[in-house]
Amino acid sequence: NVALEYGIPPASTSEEFQEYIMNVMDVSKNWLPGLDFSKVSCTVFEDDQLRHPLSRIFGCEPDYNAYTKKTNPKPIPEHPGLRSAGGHIHVETNLPKLEVVKAMDFFLAIPAMKMDKDGAKRRKLYGKPGAFRGKVYGVEYRTLSNFWIFERRTIDWVWRNTERALSSVKDAFVLPETVREIIENDDQERAQKLIDFYHL
Numbered sequence: 001n002v003a004l005e006y007g008i009p010p011a012s013t014s015e016e017f018q019e020y021i022m023n024v025m026d027v028s029k030n031w032l033p034g035l036d037f038s039k040v041s042c043t044v045f046e047d048d049q050l051r052h053p054l055s056r057i058f059g060c061e062p063d064y065n066a067y068t069k070k071t072n073p074k075p076i077p078e079h080p081g082l083r084s085a086g087g088h089i090h091v092e093t094n095l096p097k098l099e100v101v102k103a104m105d106f107f108l109a110i111p112a113m114k115m116d117k118d119g120a121k122r123r124k125l126y127g128k129p130g131a132f133r134g135k136v137y138g139v140e141y142r143t144l145s146n147f148w149i150f151e152r153r154t155i156d157w158v159w160r161n162t163e164r165a166l167s168s169v170k171d172a173f174v175l176p177e178t179v180r181e182i183i184e185n186d187d188q189e190r191a192q193k194l195i196d197f198y199h200l
Contacts (some may be wrong), residue, residue: 002045002055003085004028004037010092014159018152025149041145042084042122050081063142066101066130067180075125084122085146089162093138095169100139101132103165106179108158109143111200113183113191115154116147120186129183143183161200 006028008020025037050056062071077083089108093100109129113119119127122145131142141162148154168175182190194200 001057002050002083004032007090010090011159014156017159018155021149021155022152037150039147039150040085041116041118041147042082042125043118044079045081045083047081056080061133063131063133063140065128066098066105066132068130069098072128072131077125082125084118084125084127086126086142087144087146087149087158089141089144089158090135091138091141091162091166093166095138095166097132097134097139099169100165101130101141102175102179103168103173104141104162105129105143105183106175106194106198107161107165107168107200108141109183110179110191111161111195112144112147113186113188114195116145119145119147123183123186129180 006024008017008024011017011020029036045055062074064070065072089104091100091104109127116122127143127145129143133140133142144158148158167173176194178190179194181187182194
């Protein structure tokens with residue numbers, strides 16, 4: 001498509017996680033002199049920016065919904081130039097995958113609704129609640145956009161809240177039943193209540 005996609009080595013601490021992400025972005029800028037990263041997670045490109053056939057292709061491998069246990073449908077944008085960017089989190093864990101994904105919705109996607117200004121628009125394409133791919137080592141959580149990758153503060157927040165999600169599954173914490181509905185409906189008021197009550 002039209003985005004730069006990259007991965008990082010596995011990290012065992014928040015500091016490593018921050019360093020790997022910031023480093024690969026710095027290296028990428030050196031490869032692309034004169035260009036910089038856009039911090040928006042969803043935007044509309046003009047036709048003259050989408051001349052290459054590959055820029056018109058949406059979706060690669062399918063991802064899945066932790067709530068329905070079904071494949072998420074291939075996204076169809078409302079505008080042909082609409083594109084979005086993800087900030088997917090790969091987690092090594094032996095915990096039940098579906099429960100991990102749902103916990104990450106609670107600890108990450110709910111507060112992200114307040115942090116990601118383009119999030120609601122992006123979720124019409126990607127980033128549905130419970131979006132994930134199963135991996136041999138754990139899960140790839142696919143709900144968040146790229147909003148968090150640009151600052152060490154938000155990278156650390158993702159690390160810490162991912163740890164909270166894993167701990168909640170270990171401790172059999174009962175998640176609020178409304179999490180999926182709040183994300184799907186972009187219910188800002190109810191999201192804020194959860195954020196305040198649970199200190200997300």
